[in-house]
Amino acid sequence: MSVKGKQYPKAQAGAPLVVFDFDHTLYDGDSGSHLFAWLIRRKAWRQALALLMLPVFMPLVAFLPTRRFGISAFVWAGTVGFHRPRELDALIDRYVATHAAQIRQRLLPIGIEVLHRHREAGDRVVVATGAPPELARAILAFVAHEDVPVVGTQVGPRLGGLGAKRHCHNEMKMTMLREAGFNDEVATAYSDSSADLPLLLAARQPVVVNPKPQRVDMFRRVLPAGTPILNWGCRKRGGDAVPVA
Template identity: 30%
Template sequence: MSPSERQSPAVALFDLDHTLVPFDSGMAWFRFLVGRGEVRPALADDYLARCMDYVAGRATATQLHHFVAQSFRDLAPDRLQVLQRKFAAAVAADIPQAAHRLVAHHVGQGHRCCIVTATNRFVASALAHALGVGILLATEFETEDGRFTGRLAGAVCHGGEKIARVEHWLHGQDLRWDTIGHSVFYSDSASDLPLLQKVHEPVVIRPDPQLREHARTHGWRIADTLEALRLDRP
């Protein structure tokens, strides 16, 4: 990396679900718990129903993640730590090699990489670790005396809140949008339009219909799979 690049670092931001991984990590977590008899079998179905309500506009992101937060309340901290390690080992096999290549591509160029996701930190950290991304901005759950309370700690990392989280992270490195040499954000969802419109290079992966139309209109890069994404472009 040249001296000018060190002075003006590049930043690579990644959404998680349906972007770096082709699934909903929250659903993967609930199915993992159900498969091990840790929770009632219907919990995964309940989560799916709430996801469908969110997609249909019948529920907010906050309501969806509040449901997830409540599911943590009755699990003992020691047991959760064990389950988190086992979940991380299980889900690592489901991460596409194309996701590893994409992250490695940016790391290899000296870019500062960060996952920015609405998924809660407990679940998302397992995937971030497997992908080798050390910076994770995610939805936070409240804890008291080491135990989850079933409440959110602050706003869901969703929509415009993602900009606030990224700016706080940048501020901690004495950076601002106007001091970054280049910024790229990969996402699949129209809910991420605020951050996609903020970066220098928005890239959409397997986009939902609204995001696909917006990307076509504005000439953004579109890839229907990570495997189809060209990494040799400047």
């Protein structure tokens, strides 16, 4: 991981644009699920509400067309009573600060080192994630000491709580990157997910990291020949092992 206070060269206009996914790429697991599980566990009544919702909404999470609705339901269960995204941001900062040791164990040293090298080279680095942007931003800043732009799922008021308004996922991830000003051709993209095929296919150099084992053949079939398919330390994921430096 990088050293606290490290100064990187300032990325210049026209520098290569490098995009990292976050979950299962820089972080071992689903950071948003860990956050919202913590939000739900804070109160017994939230736990009861989530259990009632589980049979209906959990199956929706498994399928791309309905994933946003399933995720939104559990975001809502964890945030009933909140009315503004900044209320969630404050709790995210508290969650990261109080779980720093556990989160640090989930950060993937190889992935953080690759991100670090791109920054040292002066590349324009951005993280694009399906998690709330404040979550990835807080983890990278507080735990990994990496200050990079983050594009992520936008939340807003919904039925007395908060819900996902725009899920930074699949084709929407590309739309949200462009809207955030990252309009250049993607030089390199790193992701574990088949949902990120639009991003990987748009990149001059796609790199698949920590894919589900059953997805490896699909990635080899649809991505350019020779695309690296690597494992950065996720024990239950596929890809060619990369030794930790």
